[in-house]
Amino acid sequence: MLSQISSTQLNQLCGVWEGFSTNSSTNEKTKWTNVHLSFSADSRTGLGVINGKGVSHFRESEIPFLLLGSFKFLNECQVSKIHIHAQVNNTVSYLFDINPLSNTLKLSINGQAVGYLRKVAQPTTTTTTTPATTGFRL
Numbered sequence: 001m002l003s004q005i006s007s008t009q010l011n012q013l014c015g016v017w018e019g020f021s022t023n024s025s026t027n028e029k030t031k032w033t034n035v036h037l038s039f040s041a042d043s044r045t046g047l048g049v050i051n052g053k054g055v056s057h058f059r060e061s062e063i064p065f066l067l068l069g070s071f072k073f074l075n076e077c078q079v080s081k082i083h084i085h086a087q088v089n090n091t092v093s094y095l096f097d098i099n100p101l102s103n104t105l106k107l108s109i110n111g112q113a114v115g116y117l118r119k120v121a122q123p124t125t126t127t128t129t130t131p132a133t134t135g136f137r138l
Helices: 007-013
Strands: 013-024 029-041 049-056 061-072 075-083 090-098 102-110 114-119
Touching: 007 029, 013 102, 029 061, 029 114, 049 075, 061 102
Parallel strands: none
Antiparallel strands: 013 029, 013 114, 029 049, 049 061, 061 075, 075 090, 090 102, 102 114
């Protein structure tokens, strides 16, 4: 477990990601595209937030979504994917396993791996470590 977190580590994770998730009961895949993620944290406590948005591609539909989550020292990352479409309005909660060295995220639900994201582009702005506030609790 990391005992400190730096703005450099957070800035390296911010950017555009893509990947997929799989429904464990139906085995159907959802493609995630144009996923813009930002990370911010308090460098002393390691408590931080993840914010993002993107598009799900499922059964020939494009469904926009928001990502909101929290983490402690980039471990214990809990993220909710909130679909914001007139005909689809559900929320799916994931645990993110972040590998900053390879710029990858493994998605899991109830301990079962269900997806994968990889960083494909740098952000247009940077993030710094500041005291983070969020409605999510670890």
